[in-house]
Structures are given as structure tokens and as C-alpha cells.
Amino acid sequence: MAACALFGIRENNARVALVRLSATGMIEGTGRGAYRIGPSSSDLAEEVRAWRAAESRVRKWNGAWLVVHSAALLRSDRAAWRRCDRALRMLGFRELEKDLFVRPDNLVGGVKSVRARLRKLGLAAEAPVFTADDLDEELDARARALWTSxxxxxxxxxTRRELERWLQRMRTLEPEVAARESFLLGSDAIRxxxxxxxxxxxxxxxxxxxxxxxxxxxxxxxxxAIWRTVLGASAKEVP
Structure with missing residues (x-):
């Protein structure tokens, strides 16, 4: 509640959100006023938490591509397609042709690891995941152009410059302002x-x-560190 107050979120709204998240299994209670990630969001949370190890997940690229063929998936099932689309975007896939998504095969573990991660994130089993290493020059050039390098x-x-500027001035900010700004800026950078x-x-x-x-x-x-200080001070104020 103390954290929500910094963003102008009312206590009742926060409690309603917690109830809804609990109902979907995204969080689960562990005690009075305490929650943790629930079963329906644990795989996604695990993938998100791995952002700190991003650079350890890449390897030298030999020019091959990872490919996902999604023609068997029904885009009319919006909930299922949203999960598949999110999984593809989180692992950097882009649509080369209709229902054909690609990315460079430069992730540690290769296609086997990527296939498992995609499945955990929501890609349906009907979508095959495989490698391609013999694209013709025109198609290879189109694949490389899917990203604006x-x-x-x-x-x-x-983003690096923005974060560095904030770190230089953070000690001049009031604790509550620093907490709020660090959350917003940090969330955007991590996303x-x-x-x-x-x-x-x-x-x-x-x-x-x-x-x-x-x-x-x-x-x-x-x-x-800022949030530990602010929330610690808020806890001391509670009678």
C-alpha cells in the first residue's frame, strides 16, 4: 500500500487488483498481506528475471537462422495467439513471410533450448521450431533487414545516457521522488x-x-537500495 501511494494508486484499487491477480493464478498469498508469483505466471517471471544474464545467452553467429512456422495456429483464438506472439517477440523473432518467423541462430543452446523456452512462454506445440542454414541471397538479405540495426x-x-544522467542526480532528489522515478525508468529499461x-x-x-x-x-x-530505504521508513510509520 505504501508503494502504491507513491504513484497515486488508491488502497482499494490495489486490493481489487490483487484479488483479480490471485483469481487468475498470477499471484498467490503466502500470509497476511504477502504474495508471491503464482503458477500461471512462473514461467514468464523466470524468463523476465533472466534479463541480468542477457549477454551470457548469446554465442557467435554462423549465419544460420532459427525458424518458427505458425500456420497451424488459429489467430482467431486471441488469447492463445497473444501468448504465442509474446513468446516470439520476447525471443526476438520477426515475421519474414506470412506465418514464418525467424531470428539469428546465435542463442546459447541452439534450437533445442529456444524451442523449450518458446513452449514455456506459450508457443503452441503445433508450431514447429527448426533451423535453416541455406537461405538464398535475396531471402537472407530480407531476413537481415527485419531489424533496423x-x-x-x-x-x-x-537509454544508457538517460539512466546515467539520473544516477548522477539521484542524491539531489527527495526519497519518494527518487523511488518513483527509479521504478518508472528502471521498468522501461528492463522491458x-x-x-x-x-x-x-x-x-x-x-x-x-x-x-x-x-x-x-x-x-x-x-x-x-532506494526502495528498501523508503519502504523501511514507511513501515516504521505504521502504528
């Missing part, structure tokens, strides 16, 4: 990283991405 690289630099395609050279500037990841980690540590 310069824009992606610039997004790393832009950017969670949905980053983790492309290899030469499709993106890998050194710029690594610098971005390093700053997000420092920002996350600073944000956690």
Missing part, C-alpha cells in the same frame, strides 16, 4: 532488455548493447 543501437545509447532480440554482429553494435546492460544493472541496484 541503427535504430536498435541508438536505443541502447539513448527494453527483456524484449531485445539479442542480435549478433554485424546486425547490431554488440559493444553498445553490453554497455547498456551494464548501466541497467547499476541502475537496478541503486533503485533497490
Amino acid at each position: 541503427d535504430a536498435l543501437t541508438e536505443s541502447y545509447a539513448r 527494453q532488455l527483456v524484449f531485445d532480440p539479442l542480435l549478433p554482429d554485424p546486425l547490431v553494435d554488440v559493444s553498445e548493447r553490453r554497455a547498456f546492460v551494464d548501466v541497467v544493472k547499476r541502475f537496478d541496484e541503486a533503485g533497490h
